[in-house]
Amino acid sequence: MTTNRRKFLQGTAALGAASLGGFPHIWSKNGMLARAQDGQIKVGVLFSLTGTTAIIEESLNKATIMAIEEINAAGGVNGMEIVPVVEDPASDPATFAEKARKLVLSDKCVSVFGSYTSASRKAVLPVFEKQNNLYWYPTLYEGRECSKNVIYTGAVPNQQQDDFVPWLVENFGKRWYLIGSNYIYPKEENNYCKKLLAELGGEVVAEEYVPLGHSEFSSVINKLKAEKPDVIFSTVVGDSVVALHRQYHAAGLDPETMPMASLTTSENEVAAMGGAAAAGHFTSAPYFMVWDSPENQKFVEAYRSRWGGDKVTHFVSEPSYFQIYLFKQAVEKLAASDIDPNTIREAVKGEQFQAPQGLVKVEPENLHAWLRPKIGRCKSDGQFEILKQSADWLEPDPYKAYANQSCTAEGLKEV
Amino acid sequence: MELVVSQLLTGLSIASILMLVALGLAIIYGVTGVINLAHGEFVMLGAYCAWFLQTQLGLGLIASLVPIFIILALFGWIIEALVIRHLYARPLDTILATWGIGVMAQQAVRLTAGGELRYVEMPAALASSVNIFGATESAYRLFILGLALSLFALTWYIYRHTSFGLKLRAITQNRDIASSFGINSARVYRSTFAYGAGIAGLAGALVSPLKSVSPEMGTTYVVDAFMVVVLGGAQSLFGTVASSGILGELTGFLAFHSNDTIAKALVLLAIVILIRFRPQGLFSARVRS
Structure with missing residues (x-):
């Protein structure tokens, strides 16, 4: 990557000359940070729709999209609409990193929801740390990771x-x-x-x-x-x-x-x-699909009527769903001019939500979720x-x- | 005693699956010299046929075996007629062509049947386990063993004791001279390819109750099949049986005393060493060259 730096500079210089106005703020550190604007909050959705893990990741994509649709239908976040930018990383860690870069740099998403495998999370991690953006990871995983740029909503060991x-x-x-x-x-x-x-x-x-x-x-x-x-x-x-x-x-x-x-x-x-x-x-x-709570009943019914009556919900698709609501609650606390990954991270710390599995909370110290396993x-x-x-x-x-x-x-x- | 018997049975069970998968490949490669990289996909298609017949038509696994053999043999027949027969003189191109057929078969299944993992229900009569000298073994695994041996016997009989087999052996030794004696070698090749594909389909159907059925499942089987054929010697049917037996027992033994990861590595290492010193495999048919 370092060898590409010169090419990148040349490229952006040429582009900057061609489209005056758009580019200059890329040079100041804060300007680089993605931000919500024009009554829209752009977020990335990064689950594989093709390739070996597509079967399971498709269900995560569906749960994510459904949550975004629900929030928008209910009036959005402080009147602003959540706009999902869906990319298909094709079950390939290198493509994950490339699509993550695109979502953060060119789409200027304020957060990205994605990944099922640890390999793909490890692949995008440097992108989010370097660009100081936020990644929301719904899968249970092996732990032993500490990043201020990832919100982990699945279980750790x-x-x-x-x-x-x-x-x-x-x-x-x-x-x-x-x-x-x-x-x-x-x-x-x-x-x-x-x-x-x-x-x-x-x-x-x-x-x-x-x-x-x-x-x-x-x-x-x-x-x-x-x-x-x-x-x-x-x-x-x-x-x-x-x-x-x-x-x-x-x-x-x-x-x-x-x-x-x-x-x-x-x-x-x-x-x-x-x-x-x-x-x-x-x-x-x-989380189990049969868990008896009004929130889960609503979730399963909504999922089946949106995506098909034979579909199952499971312990990775449910966090994919509730983490969107945690995102919404965090953004709600912010002024419209102030929505960027840094403020969202600060706002989500300690945030609680009544999820289908029960009450969940984001731990302020390590950005993982408090859960009640069954x-x-x-x-x-x-x-x-x-x-x-x-x-x-x-x-x-x-x-x-x-x-x-x-x-x-x-x-x-x-x- | 109990442990020894159960170890032997485990090895035989692994061996029987290896042999089922490798038999079709050995026949096709041994006779026509085509390195069929789509072999794993023939296995996969057989498994999907079993799944389809069971879930859509309610046909039990045992009742589906004959239809599956016919479907896959027909499929092999068509592939040979459309693609393979044009490539007999170009062995390298057959590798690419059969690989391409494999990729297309995988994607076609993914598009039609979906990419989810599937399973096939075991015949109810074989769902129990059997006691042999104090060791218990799944009845279904014994059934696979029996069927694999019968299929081998059938193939052996066709190869050795029928006029078709005689033509086959003649062509294997020298296609041009056999043709000049009036043997229709094109037809023999096509039948052989179809038979090999049919056996591969049976292999897929038979393993489907024990393993998961997915569009990518063929990839692992094609590797196993090549291992068996390379070790056994390409033109020897007996070599295929012997080498699946050896590989099965060896894998079972090593996996029991260490684990499957190490067993896999050691078995591959053993094969690499063996073909360094015996490139023609353990058994090779005497072919005049």
Whole structure:
């Protein structure tokens, strides 16, 4: 990129000469900051509509668009309209970065909502940090990130596991088999899981990672038969989840005595593997489609009437929806002339919203969301039965597995 | 004892799936010399046929097997007639052409059936597990093993004991001389391609209850299939069986004692080393050159 600097300068100089007036403010630091104007608030929507992760990201795009439409239909934000600029990054991290740059620099969006995979978030992060813009990330993820340019509305490991792991130990036992796909997310989740297990006197009988996209689990199942663990803690993702569950089911293993406990199996994955293979296994998440609240009823009904009666909502599409409302509440507090990423970030700190999953709040220190995770057991009809909701609102702590680090408003602090 | 048996069964189960997937490729490559990169997509199309027949027409998996074989064989027949037959003299171009066919098949499925992951229901009669010497194995996996062996036996019989097989062997040895003896080699090639595609379709249908069905699923299978064929030797049917057996047991053994990531790497390493010293594969047919 640095070699392009000269070309960029030459290019902008030529452009500036051609279109006088538009460009000069690009040189002053504040002028560079995207801003709302003319009664419009431009925001970027950056979810893949094509490529390998398009299936799931399309549902995030739909939830986002629906929230924006609802807000505009109800009169917008202080009379201003939210204008979504939708880009398709095609499931490719490099394209994510390129589209993010376009949304921030040329469309001058005051915020961008996007990403499902950690790889794509990592790819756009430098853009938002350099341009001092704001990225809103709805997915549960591995934590261990601290940026003042990202609002994280999905769960981090401590929120999914703090209740889940003790509950499983109490109900099923202490011998755990950890299995995940071979990349960063499962490894970070397992780091935290091992820490919790050690505190509870649990034992990890095996920790195993299979290649991404792996679909032959007969050896794993053999090991499960030999080890007979009390709990299988699974962070396997994508089509491997489907293969693992289907082969577990075919092998005649029993979820009553050896359940799989997953952080990644949502209604979406269950639909792909069939209810019979998923029934009896557990998932921990802040949101399930069956969650009984007036807000969720409204959300599910609106989603189905807008996008189709057979569509499911899940624990990533719901944050994609409510984070737009958090954005709206933050912008509402600002004067029309004062809407830019910096003021939005300050305004959203501590902001609360009654989301479909329940009340959520943005933690001022690390910009992650306070959530109340639930434990669900899958039924053969493809929906979950919610067994337990955490008694307290759980504070997000993206560095909980690392005792000597914490994320503060000033950035990462080493203790 | 129990552990040994269950280890052996696991290896055999992996091997049977490998063999199913590789058999079609071995036949096509062994006879026509076409490196069919669309093979994985034939497998994928077979799986989608199973899904379609089950969800749209309510046909069970076992009842769908014959229709799926016919559909995919027909598909292979058409592909051969439209594209492949023009490229027999240009092996490099067949790679590009078959790869292109694969990409088109993937996107066509994505556009028509959608990109979501799908699954196929297992036949109810085979959904239980069976006890063998104290080890339990899924009845469905044993069914796949049995069917894979029967398909191999059938192929072997056609190859060795029918007049079609005789022509096939003659052409494999020398196409020009075989043609000069009055064998219609173009027709034999087309039938072979269709048969190979049909077997690939069956493989896809049979694995679909165990794995997920998606437009990209073929990519992994084509790699596995090539591994088997390269190791076994391109023109040897027996080599295909033996090498899937070896790879299955080896993968099962390594994965049990370490994990699947390491098993995959070690197996590939073993193949690389082997073809360094034995480029023709473990078994090679005696072909006069």
